[in-house]
Amino acid sequence: xxxxxxxxxxxxxxxxxxxxxxxxxxxxxxxxxxxxxxxxxxxxxxxxxxxxxxxxxxxxxxxxxxxxxxxxxxxxxxxxxxxxxxxxxxxxxxxxxxxxxxxxxxxxxxxxxxxxxxxxxxxxxxxxxxxxxxxxxxxxxxxxxxxxxxxxxxxxxxxxxxxxxxxxxxxxxxxxxxxxxxxxxxxxxxxxxxxxxxxxxxxxxxxxxxxxxxxxxxxxxxxxxxxxxxxxxxxxxxxxxxxxxxxxxxxxxx
Numbered sequence: 001x002x003x004x005x006x007x008x009x010x011x012x013x014x015x016x017x018x019x020x021x022x023x024x025x026x027x028x029x030x031x032x033x034x035x036x037x038x039x040x041x042x043x044x045x046x047x048x049x050x051x052x053x054x055x056x057x058x059x060x061x062x063x064x065x066x067x068x069x070x071x072x073x074x075x076x077x078x079x080x081x082x083x084x085x086x087x088x089x090x091x092x093x094x095x096x097x098x099x100x101x102x103x104x105x106x107x108x109x110x111x112x113x114x115x116x117x118x119x120x121x122x123x124x125x126x127x128x129x130x131x132x133x134x135x136x137x138x139x140x141x142x143x144x145x146x147x148x149x150x151x152x153x154x155x156x157x158x159x160x161x162x163x164x165x166x167x168x169x170x171x172x173x174x175x176x177x178x179x180x181x182x183x184x185x186x187x188x189x190x191x192x193x194x195x196x197x198x199x200x201x202x203x204x205x206x207x208x209x210x211x212x213x214x215x216x217x218x219x220x221x222x223x224x225x226x227x228x229x230x231x232x233x234x235x236x237x238x239x240x241x242x243x244x245x246x247x248x249x250x251x252x253x254x
Contacts (some may be wrong), residue, residue, distance in 0.1 A: 004015065004044055006096065007095070007096060007205050007206060007207050008095060008096070008205070008206050008207075008210075009096050009203060009204070009205050010203070010204040010205075010206075010210075011201065011202065011203050011204075011225060011226060011227065012201075012202040012203075012204075012223045012224065012225060012226060013199055013200075013201060013226045013228055014199060014200045014202060014223075015197075015199060015200075016172065016198045016199060016200055017087060017199075018200075018221070019049075019170060019172070019199065019200025019202060020200070021221070022170075022200075022202065022217075022221050022223070023170045023200070023202075023219070024158060025217060026158050026168050026170075028157060029042055029158075029213065030158035030159065030162070030166065030167075030168060030193040031158065031159065031160070031213075032133065032156070032157070032158055033157040033158070033159055034190075035079060035080060036079075036080055036156075036157065038079075039154055039155055039156040039157075040072065040073060040074075040075055040080050040154070040155055041073075041074075041075065041152060041153070041154055041155070041185070041186045042072075042073065042075055042153055042154075042155050042162050042171070043071070043072045043073075043150065043151070043152045043183055043184075043185070043186075043187055044069050044070065044071045044072075044150065044151050044152075044154070044230075045069060045070040045071075045112065045147050045149075045150045045180070045183055046067065046068075046069045046071060046147070046148055046149050046150075046183075046231045047067070047070075047139070047145040047146060047147055047148065048144050048145055048146075048148045049141070049144055050068075050144070050146075050241075051241070052148075052235065052241050053143070053145075053240075054066075054067045054145070055231070055232055055235055055241075055242055058229055058232055059232065063092065063093050063137075064091070064092045064093070065090075065091050066088055066089065066090045066135070066139065066249050067088070067089050067231070068086070068136065068139050068140065068184060069086075069087050069089070069100055069231075070084065070085070070086055070087075070108050070111060070112070071084070071085045071086075071087055071100075072084050072105060072108070072183045072184065072185055073185065074185025074186060075185070075186055076185070076186050077253075082105055082160065082185045083102065083105075084102065084103055084104065084105040084107070084108055084183070085100045085101065085102050085103070086100060086101055086103060086108075086111060086117075086120070086132070086136070088100070088132060088136075088139070093099060094146070095220055096178055096205075098140055099128070099131075099132050099135070100132070101115055101120060101125075101128070101129040101132050102213045103119045103120060104119055105183065105184070105185075106122075107119045108182075108183055109182060111136070111140065112146070112147050112180070114140060114141070114144075114146060114183070115140075116133055116137065116140070116141070120132075120133050120136075121133065133146050147180050148178075148239070149177070149178055149180075149228050149231065149235065149238075149239065150176065150177050150178075150180055150181070150183070150190070150232075151174065151175070151176045151190075151194065151231065151234060152173075152174075152175050152176070152187065152188070152190040153171045153172065153173050153174045153175070153201075153230070154172050154173045154218060155169055155170065155171050156169070156170045157169045157170075161195040165206060165207040165208050166204070166205070166206050166207075166211065166214070167204075168203070168204050168205075169202070169203045170200065170201070170202055170203075171200065171201040171202075171203070171230075172199075172200050172201075173198075174193065174194035174195060174199075174201070175190035175191070175192060175194060176192045176193075176194050176234040176238070177189070177190050177191060177192060177231075178238060178239065188214045192234075192237070192238060194228075194230060194233050194234050194237070195233065201228060201230070202223075209225065214249070226254075
């Protein structure tokens with residue numbers, strides 16, 4: 001699936017056992033990500049302003065919103081080599097698009113410090129990267145977004161391929177930290193659980209209509225779309241700017 005195309009996203013929260021059953025079903029219909037047959041860790045650093053503008057846009061249901069994050073991949077066994085991206089997730093009237101650019105992992109601290117990484121300013125960068133830089137100037141330099149929280153989880157991903165129209169991911173082991181550190185692949189030093197009960201966060205991303213077989217599966221597995229942002233949930237549990245009593249896991253899964 002081409003991640004740069006406009007797409008719709010559906011999210012489901014399942015108890016761990018039910019998530020595994022649905023994952024086993026998806027594995028019979030969509031190929032697993034090549035080279036990541038056993039899954040891979042994802043480590044993200046989310047940016048926001050001091051008054052948590054991005055968070056409140058999400059909570060208030062702003063129809064047009066953007067969020068910046070850095071993301072690091074890689075497994076210690078070398079099967080998935082270290083890689084880093086800067087991403088802007090843009091949601092406009094329920095249609096989401098992700099714009100991102102690759103860069104060396106050692107360049108990420110520049111963005112965290114509020115500067116555009118020099119590697120992104122190279123003249124040989126493609127036009128899409130130059131456009132992303134302009135958005136970063138707006139969000140980082142003008143609005144003052146800075147790192148707020150770092151989140152880690154393990155992902156299994158199934159993708160219909162470059163020319164396909166569907167991608168399904170299963171995220172488990174959600175942990176976060178607010179003592180921000182340099183992002184490194186497969187870092188496990190994340191002491192805070194995002195939720196108290198182990199769940200699977202399932203995301204279905206589609207370009208165009210949802211396939212009939214997947215609609216039928218949603219009924220068979222009793223899937224109900226639920227909104228749950230890893231970023232927002234982390235802030236609501238631990239961040240003094242927005243924290244409230246932690247959400248009851250039963251509420252997440254109801």
